[in-house]
Amino acid sequence: MNYLRWIGAFLLLAGLPFFLGSYYNDVYRKMLLWVTLALGYNFLFGIGGQVAFSHFAFYGVGAYSIVIFLIQLQLPLPLAILLGIALCVLVALAVAIPSTRLEGFYLALATLALAQLFVVVLNEGGAVTGGTGGLANYRLPEVFGLRIAGPWYTAVIVFLLLMTFFILLKLDRSWFGRACRAVRDNPEAAAAMGVDVARTKVIAFTLTSALAGVAGMVYAFVDNTVNPPIFGLENAFLILFMVIVGGAGRHAGAVIGAVLLFLLPFVLSPLVGHHHVLVFGLLVLGAILAAPKGLIGFYDSIRKNF
Amino acid sequence: MQDFLELAVSATASGCVYGLIALAYLLMIRPTGIINFAVGEWAMVGAFAGHILFYRFEFPYPLGIALVVAFMAVVGWATERIAVRPLVDKGAALLAPILALLGVLVITREIISVSFPPDPLPVPSAFGFGRLELGPVGGSYQSFFIIAVAALVFAGFWFFFEKTLWGKSFEAVSLNRRAAALMGINLSRVTALSFAGGAGAAGLAGLLVSPNVSAHYLMGVPLAIQGFTALVIGGVGRVEGALLGGLLLAFAEQFTARYAPIPSGYTQGVPLLLLMIFLLFRPTGLLKARA
Numbered sequence A: 001m002n003y004l005r006w007i008g009a010f011l012l013l014a015g016l017p018f019f020l021g022s023y024y025n026d027v028y029r030k031m032l033l034w035v036t037l038a039l040g041y042n043f044l045f046g047i048g049g050q051v052a053f054s055h056f057a058f059y060g061v062g063a064y065s066i067v068i069f070l071i072q073l074q075l076p077l078p079l080a081i082l083l084g085i086a087l088c089v090l091v092a093l094a095v096a097i098p099s100t101r102l103e104g105f106y107l108a109l110a111t112l113a114l115a116q117l118f119v120v121v122l123n124e125g126g127a128v129t130g131g132t133g134g135l136a137n138y139r140l141p142e143v144f145g146l147r148i149a150g151p152w153y154t155a156v157i158v159f160l161l162l163m164t165f166f167i168l169l170k171l172d173r174s175w176f177g178r179a180c181r182a183v184r185d186n187p188e189a190a191a192a193m194g195v196d197v198a199r200t201k202v203i204a205f206t207l208t209s210a211l212a213g214v215a216g217m218v219y220a221f222v223d224n225t226v227n228p229p230i231f232g233l234e235n236a237f238l239i240l241f242m243v244i245v246g247g248a249g250r251h252a253g254a255v256i257g258a259v260l261l262f263l264l265p266f267v268l269s270p271l272v273g274h275h276h277v278l279v280f281g282l283l284v285l286g287a288i289l290a291a292p293k294g295l296i297g298f299y300d301s302i303r304k305n306f
Numbered sequence B: 001m002q003d004f005l006e007l008a009v010s011a012t013a014s015g016c017v018y019g020l021i022a023l024a025y026l027l028m029i030r031p032t033g034i035i036n037f038a039v040g041e042w043a044m045v046g047a048f049a050g051h052i053l054f055y056r057f058e059f060p061y062p063l064g065i066a067l068v069v070a071f072m073a074v075v076g077w078a079t080e081r082i083a084v085r086p087l088v089d090k091g092a093a094l095l096a097p098i099l100a101l102l103g104v105l106v107i108t109r110e111i112i113s114v115s116f117p118p119d120p121l122p123v124p125s126a127f128g129f130g131r132l133e134l135g136p137v138g139g140s141y142q143s144f145f146i147i148a149v150a151a152l153v154f155a156g157f158w159f160f161f162e163k164t165l166w167g168k169s170f171e172a173v174s175l176n177r178r179a180a181a182l183m184g185i186n187l188s189r190v191t192a193l194s195f196a197g198g199a200g201a202a203g204l205a206g207l208l209v210s211p212n213v214s215a216h217y218l219m220g221v222p223l224a225i226q227g228f229t230a231l232v233i234g235g236v237g238r239v240e241g242a243l244l245g246g247l248l249l250a251f252a253e254q255f256t257a258r259y260a261p262i263p264s265g266y267t268q269g270v271p272l273l274l275l276m277i278f279l280l281f282r283p284t285g286l287l288k289a290r291a
Helices: A002-019 A022-047 A055-072 A077-099 A106-124 A151-172 A175-185 A187-192 A197-219 A233-246 A251-272 A276-290 A294-305 B002-032 B039-056 B061-090 B095-115 B141-163 B165-175 B177-182 B187-213 B220-234 B239-259 B264-281
Strands: B131-134 B137-140
Touching (some): A002 A022, A022 A175, A022 A233, A055 A106, A077 A197, A106 A233, A151 A197, A151 A251, A175 A187, A233 A276, A233 A294, A276 B095, B002 B141, B002 B165, B002 B187, B039 B061, B039 B220, B061 B095, B141 B165, B141 B187, B141 B239, B165 B177, B177 B187, B187 B220, B220 B264
Antiparallel strands (some): B131 B137
16 A cells, blocks of 8 residues: 555656656756755755755766766666765765764865865866866667656656655664664764764765765756756755755655745746845745744644644 | 975965964854854955955055954854844754854855955955065065964964953853853853954955955855864864964965875865864864863
8 A cells, every 4th residue: 555655656746747848847857856855965964963065966976977987988877876876885984984973063064175175076077077068968878778768757757756755764764763863862862872873974974975876877867968067065055955944854844945945046036136045045044043943844833723 | 495485485374364264163163162154254255345445445454454353243243143142042952053154154155246246356465466585485475464464363362362361251161151151251242252253353364365366255165164174183172273273284285286296176175185184083183172
């Protein structure tokens, strides 16, 4: 019964783009990718209590690595995916192990520096990363003789979204999810209950980073181009803001925040041009000061009172 | 050798700038535990203030510096009032003000990018362009100016923390907030002052570095990273640590850029590398806090 629900959700979400034009299909699938990223980041930040700015950089590591392994090195698709994930895991471990040994917000800073460095590596990477112009003019190879494109590729994104959500939901409801929440709320108490605080943090960081990397691999074939500006710090902040505005720690909050902040620029740009980020900043400050549980907390309190 | 000494002077100057940013972090972290990533943006605001005062209105330099620092102190004080105090009063977790200050970071940057043209804007240096030679050591006027100002600021803060009752009350709050409050120290005043001082130090750092790099709305984040790395290297316990960490980072960066056979862009990786090494092997930094 439960699995029927997942299949129903897949059919509904994947069926929708067949009725949308190609422009709206493009908007729709980018929105789904943001929702995927926000869900993963919510697990790290909202449930695990870790502030990191590297989520979008790992999205970029995934996107670039799949293009480099699959197109430039001509490796088979499964191997390219595995190598990309391995790369994300390695980088994540290298950053997380030193940063989470100590109390405090060292991870935030280390990942800020990592995100900054990632864009430098992309720009200076020469032929491997395509430099400032990035990589373009490639196509997803045929899979089992099929060329997946248009709304069919959106179905792949829907599958990615639901798979990410499924993994995170299972984790959240498992021993590990509870350990993450315990570490977030009170590290000393968690340690006293036998939770290895540093290890829990490292695993949560590495896992969500790898999920972001997989999302990046899927993203690489949405526009068939990857370039450095996409993976800059702006978007790393945006994803944090999505989770805060929607309601940190709640899956529904991440979805609401991602959809809202993704669609808001379309509404705002006639009014404020390219300066919608200013509105985002004000929204976040307002949310933290007035509604620390985000929009989903708002919804909860309304439902409770009526 | 000539090359080495030349580089040493410019590295010392950038080290002083990083040290001032680290000092800004330290002033706020010590009494409150809050890491304020907006210090980079405050440095950026200081640079733009320098552009307005010295380039557009050609203010005399000492008066201009005093004005910028005073203005930044007001900005820091206002930020604490708006984004930090309501959360502290509510008893929110430490993460809440840190995130609120990230919101402030974005708002500050966007206000500047809306108000000014996107190109880097010139800021004149204190004594114009020229070279000063002191025996074998030579460098630009601005380098020596930065070193002198930073030395004054650090000496002032060292004196403040070590020798004055006000400084002792700051230390008391950083050691134990509740005990300090019970001893009659006004916590909210210490917090407000630490933000005002932090913003002043950050704005001064931005103003000092701006003649070399121009005022640009994206200059904040790299400075925020370098300043925090300097803080981790030096240790959050002592004012001298901030300066020492800044100098070490700047030397590492500039000597890597000059002598290591890698593209110069990769020197942006030096802070990350040093940060990781120090977090792994010496997490308390070089200088330990006094007990």
